[in-house]
Amino acid sequence: MRIVIPGGTGQLGALLTRALAPQGHDVVVLSRSGRAPEGARGVRWDGATLGPWAAELDGASAVINLAGRTVNCRPSARNRQQMMTSRVFSTQAVGQAIAQATRPPPVWLQMSTATLYAHRFDAPNDEATGIIGGAEPDAPAWWASSVWVGQAWERALAEADTPHTRKVALRTAMVMSPDRGGVFDYLLQLTRLGLHGPIAGGRQFVSWIHGDDFVRAVRFLMQAEHVHGPVNLCAPEPLPQRDFAAALRDAWGARVGLPAAGWMVALGAWLLRTDTELVRKSRRVVPGRLLADGFDFEHPAWPGAARALVAARRGAQGALPAPV
Numbered sequence: 001m002r003i004v005i006p007g008g009t010g011q012l013g014a015l016l017t018r019a020l021a022p023q024g025h026d027v028v029v030l031s032r033s034g035r036a037p038e039g040a041r042g043v044r045w046d047g048a049t050l051g052p053w054a055a056e057l058d059g060a061s062a063v064i065n066l067a068g069r070t071v072n073c074r075p076s077a078r079n080r081q082q083m084m085t086s087r088v089f090s091t092q093a094v095g096q097a098i099a100q101a102t103r104p105p106p107v108w109l110q111m112s113t114a115t116l117y118a119h120r121f122d123a124p125n126d127e128a129t130g131i132i133g134g135a136e137p138d139a140p141a142w143w144a145s146s147v148w149v150g151q152a153w154e155r156a157l158a159e160a161d162t163p164h165t166r167k168v169a170l171r172t173a174m175v176m177s178p179d180r181g182g183v184f185d186y187l188l189q190l191t192r193l194g195l196h197g198p199i200a201g202g203r204q205f206v207s208w209i210h211g212d213d214f215v216r217a218v219r220f221l222m223q224a225e226h227v228h229g230p231v232n233l234c235a236p237e238p239l240p241q242r243d244f245a246a247a248l249r250d251a252w253g254a255r256v257g258l259p260a261a262g263w264m265v266a267l268g269a270w271l272l273r274t275d276t277e278l279v280r281k282s283r284r285v286v287p288g289r290l291l292a293d294g295f296d297f298e299h300p301a302w303p304g305a306a307r308a309l310v311a312a313r314r315g316a317q318g319a320l321p322a323p324v
């Protein structure tokens, strides 16, 4: 199969390439630099307009669009604007390329975000009954802009005129893989420093998915011909942040996890040039559609997933096993 991955130069593109390329698939990564993870073929695009790259989608077996400016940055107006335009323009460009293809790909998996759902504690959000965020009375006003980005991203997918291509929006939670530079790496550094305790009380829920299950879910959705529309990609057991941190400390064998008050989180986020929303918003999201379709999680609960990630990290020493 030829599988085209726009924006595949980051953590998730590397995970997918590591799983798909060894099976003999022709993995094509579209990037602004022309770079690609090992095992993939890099093709240059600008992430916004049609170009020669569009030929790669003609006759492809699947498109998995991951492109978008990282959300791990200060919530400035400029960064927010780039988060929005990089996602909407790249999705529109992918849609135009599919629309003009003589042999359009049968499936387009489009990255979206679990951050679309409301900041809440009372009940989990699935695709059917979940509440879309943006108007929570107990959340800072600027958190709404992440919801608007997610909505605009999915709207660009929905509006693409691609009648012969099945479209799925991947509402993805934090993907945990042992690789350097990913979110797990960051949390592990905090854990090793004794700084991964309850954050601002630790009542907020953390939704997550193990990298292996992310890859398995993507494969599942490539083949599940009846599935259209939004699908939550997250483990079935989100948990409060204080329990999440404690389980990672246990897995690593860290005895100390200092709590961080709200003002400390704000200062830390400013120093690290990131956004407190990433750790303070309560993300209580569950994979309703995947479970209803019989998808079987290898890592449904965080304590076991954390132990597996720590073991992979300790055993790897730079040469990580390919996710299955």
Ligand SMILES: NC(=O)c1ccc[n+]([C@@H]2O[C@H](COP(=O)([O-])OP(=O)(O)OC[C@H]3O[C@@H](n4cnc5c(N)ncnc54)[C@H](OP(=O)(O)O)[C@@H]3O)[C@@H](O)[C@H]2O)c1
Pocket (backbone or CB within 6 Å): 007, 008, 009, 010, 011, 012, 013, 030, 031, 032, 033, 034, 035, 046, 047, 066, 067, 068, 069, 070, 071, 082, 086, 090, 111, 112, 113, 114, 172, 173, 174, 175, 176, 183
């Ligand atoms: N990692 C997670 O836990 C997670 C969870 C939920 C959702 N997501 C979403 O999934 C996608 C992939 O995640 P990732 O962690 O692999 O992200 P990443 O490491 O930030 O990679 C995203 C890719 O998007 C491309 N990009 C950045 N700015 C762009 C722009 N202005 N125009 C076009 N392309 C641009 C970059 O490719 P080039 O620089 O090579 O062009 C980059 O490699 C992202 O959209 C992210 O928001 C990630």
